[in-house]
Amino acid sequence: MAKVFEDVFMDIQGNMISLGLDYVRSQAEKVFIYASNEEGAMSFNVFYQIKGEVVTPDEVNRIVNKR
Numbered sequence: 001m002a003k004v005f006e007d008v009f010m011d012i013q014g015n016m017i018s019l020g021l022d023y024v025r026s027q028a029e030k031v032f033i034y035a036s037n038e039e040g041a042m043s044f045n046v047f048y049q050i051k052g053e054v055v056t057p058d059e060v061n062r063i064v065n066k067r
Helices: 005-023 057-064
Strands: 030-038 041-050 053-055
Touching (some): 005 030, 041 057, 053 057
């Protein structure tokens, strides 16, 4: 049976979340994924909730090392 859109989307979504959690070594409470494909321009970004604060990837170390 061929995969339908929802199956393919769930696979991609699962991979994106897995990669996001790997990046923070599973220390995030939540992972937010943003993906866009508009007029041929594709973009992607990820944000995390760590210790109750929403941060971008470049802020992860500051929050994780915060006491």
